[in-house]
Amino acid sequence: MLLNSNYFLFDMDGTLIDSTANIEQIWARWCQRHGIALERVLAVCHGIPGSSTVKLVAPELDAAAESAWLDQLEASDSTGVVAIAGAAAWLAQLPPERWAVVTSASRAVMEARLAHCGLPLPRYSICADDIEHGKPHPEPYLRGAALLGVPASACLAFEDASAGMASALAAGCTVIQVGQQAPSPAGIAGQISDWREVRWAPSAEVAA
Structure with a gap:
C-alpha cells in the first residue's frame, strides 16, 4: 500500500x-x-x-x-510486548512534526511500552491523561490533529480496535485498519497486516 x-x-x-x-x-x-x-x-x-x-x-x-x-x-510490566513488524523503520522515515500517537494508555504506559519496543517517543501525543472523553469519542483524534496544526480531515489515522476506528472516523480522519482483530467498519480506507506492507510517498502520488 x-x-x-x-x-x-x-x-x-x-x-x-x-x-x-x-x-x-x-x-x-x-x-x-x-x-x-x-x-x-x-x-x-x-x-x-x-x-x-x-x-x-x-x-x-x-x-x-x-x-x-x-x-x-x-x-x-512489559512482558511479551513487542513492536509490530516494520513499525520502527516506518516511524524512522517520518519527520517528527508530521506524526503523533493517539492512545488510550496513560503517558507513563505509552513511554514505557515504546521504549521497551525500541520505538521513538513522539514529539506529539494524546494520552488518556490529556482528554475528557476517550475513544470512541472523536476528542482524542481531534486533539491529535490540532497538535499537528491541521484539521483531522488532513490526517491519516491507523487503528486496530473498533472504538479507535470509530473515534478517528468521527473526527474526520482517513482511517487505515491494522490487523483483523476487530470487524472492519464502513468508511475505512484500507487495511494492513503490519508495517512491512506500507510505503510512504509525500507527494501527489495516488495511494494504491
Missing part, C-alpha cells in the same frame, strides 16, 4: 506494538482482585481507557483509583 498523506496519527496498542497478551494478563489480575469475570472485561476493554472499562464493568468502584492501579502494573 502506497500512502501519500503528509500527516499521520497512530494508535499504539495493537497498531504500533503487540501488547494484547500483556494487557489481558493485567486485566486478569484486576478481575481476580475484585471477583469479576474476565470475559466481561475483554468484551469491552480493547481500545478504550482503563477508567472507561472500570466504569462499564464495575461502576461501584473508584474508577480513578483502579485506573491508577492498572497503570502502575502496565508501566512496570
Whole structure:
C-alpha cells in the first residue's frame, strides 16, 4: 500500500506494538482482585481507557483509583510486548512534526511500552491523561490533529480496535485498519497486516 498523506496519527496498542497478551494478563489480575469475570472485561476493554472499562464493568468502584492501579502494573510490566513488524523503520522515515500517537494508555504506559519496543517517543501525543472523553469519542483524534496544526480531515489515522476506528472516523480522519482483530467498519480506507506492507510517498502520488 502506497500512502501519500503528509500527516499521520497512530494508535499504539495493537497498531504500533503487540501488547494484547500483556494487557489481558493485567486485566486478569484486576478481575481476580475484585471477583469479576474476565470475559466481561475483554468484551469491552480493547481500545478504550482503563477508567472507561472500570466504569462499564464495575461502576461501584473508584474508577480513578483502579485506573491508577492498572497503570502502575502496565508501566512496570512489559512482558511479551513487542513492536509490530516494520513499525520502527516506518516511524524512522517520518519527520517528527508530521506524526503523533493517539492512545488510550496513560503517558507513563505509552513511554514505557515504546521504549521497551525500541520505538521513538513522539514529539506529539494524546494520552488518556490529556482528554475528557476517550475513544470512541472523536476528542482524542481531534486533539491529535490540532497538535499537528491541521484539521483531522488532513490526517491519516491507523487503528486496530473498533472504538479507535470509530473515534478517528468521527473526527474526520482517513482511517487505515491494522490487523483483523476487530470487524472492519464502513468508511475505512484500507487495511494492513503490519508495517512491512506500507510505503510512504509525500507527494501527489495516488495511494494504491
